[in-house]
Amino acid sequence: MSSRSYSLLGLWPVINRWKFLVLTAVGLALVVSIVVALLLPNIYKSTAVFYPTNPNTTDPDRIFTEGGKLELGGRAEDLDRIITIGESQTVAELMIKRFQLHQHYKAGKPGNDLADQTALDEFNSNLAVVHNDRDAIELTFKDRDKVLAAKIANTLTQVIDSINQQLTFENRGKVIELYGERKTYLEQQYAATRDSLVRGRRRYGIYGMDRESRYLAQEIIQTETDLRRAEGEGDSRRAAGLRRALKGLTQADGGNLLNLENYVAGTDLMTTLYARFNDLQGRLIGARNAYETAKLAISGKISSIYVVQKAFPATKKTAPVRWLIVLSSVLITLVLSVIFITLLELYRGNLSLGRARE
Template identity: 30%
Template sequence: MSFLVAVVTAAISLLLPNYYRSTTVFVAANPNLARPEIFFGKNNLGADLYGSDTDIDRILAIAESNELIDHLVDSFDLYTHYRINAQNPKASYRVRMRFRKLYEVKKTKFNVLELSVEDRDPELAAAIANAARELVNLIGEGLVKSGQKATLKSYEANILNKSAQVIVLGDSLAKIRARFQIYNTAAQSEDLTEQLVETQSFFYRQKGRLESMRANPRISRDSVAYTEALVNGLEQEMDSINLKMSLLNEGQVLLSVLETQYFSANGQLGEDLERAKLLQAAYSAVVPSIILVEAAEVPVVKIRPKRSILVITAGMLAFLMSVLAILLFHAYRNIEWRLIFKER
């Protein structure tokens, strides 16, 4: 009996198709490698080449996503390959479920990722595995690029605002300088102070001389009148210098505030421009999201079915069932089953 079951099982197992498994191995890369300060060596600390557990989980999520599976289904025409009617309303669900049964991504104890694909065609299994790995890399790169793009847009918008602010502050500075006639605060303040000291000194000398001339009747009226005119002119000149100094002091306060704002905004604008250049360069660069360890190769040995195991298992089960049947038969052979059923 066991031999017969084993023979039948062997015959049936021969009808089962052979499946081949192809595996590609890779590790998650550190997404911080795409940061400008690290990419261009601006950070002395640097960054690890390999990703953390969080990065590995992200790559696993990408590898198991419907986006990746749908792309593989379309690329390799798996509807036709799996003999699924694409017009069926549940076709997308069925092809995904069929593919997931033949597709596996796992993390090993060494934090290495293994992506495996099974198929009847060994060459197709290897092609799908390699394509899946490349697609994982592309989607991972896309996630990093989308973050970089959002940051870059933020910097570009900030640069536009800062540029407009610098222009407005520059115009305000020009107007303040024109209004208060301020061009070089330190030099003008020094010049006006010297002029005022010299004019005041000359004024007081001439004023004392005028008083002496008035007290002396022998001085002619023309000389006195000339000195009076000179003193009045010096007084007007002092008033003019004081007015200029007052305007300078008044404008200097406004100018100091505006200059502080202008240079601060201009400095921030320069930093943002430099940062935007680095971001743009990093955005244009290619930084992989995974690091290849081993590409998938065309398998030469089938992964299943294990026919010998099937035959041995079936034979053992048949033998055990036969033994159990014999034991039951011997245990209940002396029972009068007809009498029992008649009494009921």
């Protein structure tokens, strides 16, 4: 026996027999869907559009020392970093706490695991951070309150910028510490070398005056010449005074602050100290300049994103599309009703056929 065949046209008699049931189901679906659609709150969305900038061009050190300008960066790693920050749980929890979204979403009291997770899921479902076809980032947030949606979108943009700066320049604080340590070390060495110079000048009588050595040699030669002349003339009194003067010029215990013995002993040491002092002085000036420049650079925050469009409160709702809800509900109910009555008719037909064979 060949099997029975069915067609769409063959369904009409079946639908006609069950028309009251089908109409009742469709009418009930129509009424329920209208009520539900009217009870659903209006949903508004606000969108902020921005470009990530190239991190190398927002480095304050390079701007201060080399000059430069901001460059928009459409690199994949920059875009991925921005999207990852925007979708991170840390940012979501910060926004939930700042705007008190537990209460807004009626999720419960903060601190409860279930309430926190409910608020987090609701927030994530309303947030979209995407990379569009123009290499820009579109940050969209949806909410029943159109003003709140715009505020959250703009605040999210600022938070992403702040966190992106911290990630990009996370080692800048350590660099400042290194500059400070170098400056402090050079200041200590500079002070120690300066004290050594002061002690050396007092000890050896070398003050770095112009023609100091020439003056000492000239005085020694002149005194020795006068001594020889006095001895030759038999002027013992004058010769004794010149001997004392010559001793003072040549020996450390002679009483003169500037004398040949101390000068020869201290020349090499003082020359080395002078050279080190001058070197430390130049390095210290450079270290102070570097530290001040770096400190000034880190204190000035340069935005890591370029905002093309801020989020504004929406002028019309995004959802729900009420007519579509009603239409889809009616069509789905109609299809399900037809399927149900068709299966019921097939079941009855098979049951009757089975009894006839018996």
